[in-house]
Amino acid sequence: MKPRSGFVTILGRANSGKSTLLNALVGSKIAIVTDKPQTTRTTIQGVVTLPAPKADRNRPGTRLPRRANQPAMQETAAQIVFLDTPGIQQPGSRLDRRMMKEVRAALAGRDLLLLLVDATQRFGAGDRAAVDRACGAGVSCFLLLNKIDRVAKATLLPLIDRCQKLHDFTEVIPISALKGDNLPLLLDRIVAHLPEGPFYFPPDHVTEQPMRFLAGEIVREKVIMQTRQELPYASSVMVGTFEDNPKLIHIAAEIFVEREGQKGILIGKRGEMLKRVGTLARQEIESILGKKVFLDLHVKVRDKWRDDSRFLQALDWRSMAGE
Ligand SMILES: Nc1nc2c(ncn2[C@@H]2O[C@H](COP(=O)(O)OP(=O)(O)O)[C@@H](O)[C@H]2O)c(=O)[nH]1
Ligand SMILES: [Mg+2]
The missing domain is CATH 3.30.300.20 (K homology (KH) domain)
Structure with missing residues (x-):
């Protein structure tokens, strides 16, 4: 099977857990995380390369250590370039405007969007604005309900329902970026939605940030x-x-x-x-x-x-x- 590759933008309100998710998927800390909004100021890039499944594994160059986040059902080699963005917010200063420009730029020409929602918070106008901004772009969008390590199942199901009514999301997946819950499944679904194409970076490349x-x-x-x-x-x-x-x-x-x-x-x-x-x-x-x-x-x-x-x-x- 041919390899797949693509750019995936992580969007969402401040503090929804975007940078935590990026670090968890990449498997090392490349974005800083705090409990305060506006921690991420520019787009941070992180690359995940998934080696080809068994049949191809003995080919030179494709052998990589098995990662904790290896998807369970993966059928092809894949490279995902993740872009972590500053939170979606109302701009005030020039820095704020620059941050929102980063968000818009990260939205353009992407293969897939991941919209994060903090499932421990009431779903409000800010989340709806984030949905509108993310989903107007004509690109497939996954809705990720994050922090499920801190919510009861009973509150999760109505939230999933409400979100599905807002937009025709390609997937709705509850996750915990912090604990790693459902991340292998998420990687599976991402790879399934990427186009076929060659890798953008060498397999061991993690980030462009110096x-x-x-x-x-x-x-x-x-x-x-x-x-x-x-x-x-x-x-x-x-x-x-x-x-x-x-x-x-x-x-x-x-x-x-x-x-x-x-x-x-x-x-x-x-x-x-x-x-x-x-x-x-x-x-x-x-x-x-x-x-x-x-x-x-x-x-x-x-x-x-x-x-x-x-x-x-x-x-x-x-x-x-x-x-
Ligand atoms: N309990 C819990 N906390 C999380 C999870 N993901 C992120 N957080 C916390 O939420 C806060 C904001 O995370 P961060 O990744 O900086 O959010 P960002 O602003 O969207 O990039 C931090 O205190 C994280 O530790 C999760 O899955 N579960
Ligand atoms: Mg962040």
């Missing part, structure tokens, strides 16, 4: 997790130095905030907060890279960076990757 971008994102994740109120939204991280030396990786990054007061909070009493952010980020980057890391963090004030298009451009991983 490591320096992920390092900055991990610092940002720790800032979001450790701070409250406006600071998570007012912070951005720019990695200046990323030097991979034989024994140690040297990373220097600047954390930008919008006001002096925010800088004070982020540094903390005697530098405690910044130290905690740095230690948590360093430990995680070390565990991903399997190497010692020296992480040098500085906090800078940059008024209204969220409305500065040149600054936003510089933060984007695609400019780092030289695109």
Whole structure:
């Protein structure tokens, strides 16, 4: 059988679990996850390559370790390029508008859409708006009811019913991105809906995002997790130095905030907060890279960076990757 390949966009409101799903499907952390909305600011790409089933497995180049998410019934080799998007929301700042532009761009020319809904929340106007936005595109759309590890079956069935009335979804699948429930089934259904076509990337390719971008994102994740109120939204991280030396990786990054007061909070009493952010980020980057890391963090004030298009451009991983 011929291989299948295609682009699959993950859409949904903030906090529905899009980035958690991307990481679970890819099998490694490539998108940061927090319990606060607006964590994902640009489209994050992750590639899943499923080797050909048994008969083809001895061909050189197709042998890959069996993954936890290997679909049960897979019949062909397949490569899925997933795109994780910022949450669908009403834009305010230039950053917000840029985020919604990312969502629209990620919608164009895709083979399949996955619309995530948080099944623990009341299904409201925001979800309906997300359905309208996602499903107007004339592309097959799966509705995924996420976080089923936290809902009773009795509430799930009426929710599935209501959603099926809203749009003619190609599939409605309850999942838990966090626990991995139904993800093998989801992969099966995705592969079944992809067109035949050659792989876009080598089989071991995971993402286009450069490591320096992920390092900055991990610092940002720790800032979001450790701070409250406006600071998570007012912070951005720019990695200046990323030097991979034989024994140690040297990373220097600047954390930008919008006001002096925010800088004070982020540094903390005697530098405690910044130290905690740095230690948590360093430990995680070390565990991903399997190497010692020296992480040098500085906090800078940059008024209204969220409305500065040149600054936003510089933060984007695609400019780092030289695109
Ligand atoms: N219980 C539960 N929590 C989840 C699940 N998926 C995501 N979450 C949590 O929901 C929050 C938002 O997740 P995230 O992936 O950042 O959502 P995004 O904004 O749509 O990308 C985080 O606290 C996740 O741990 C799930 O299947 N079950
Ligand atoms: Mg996200």
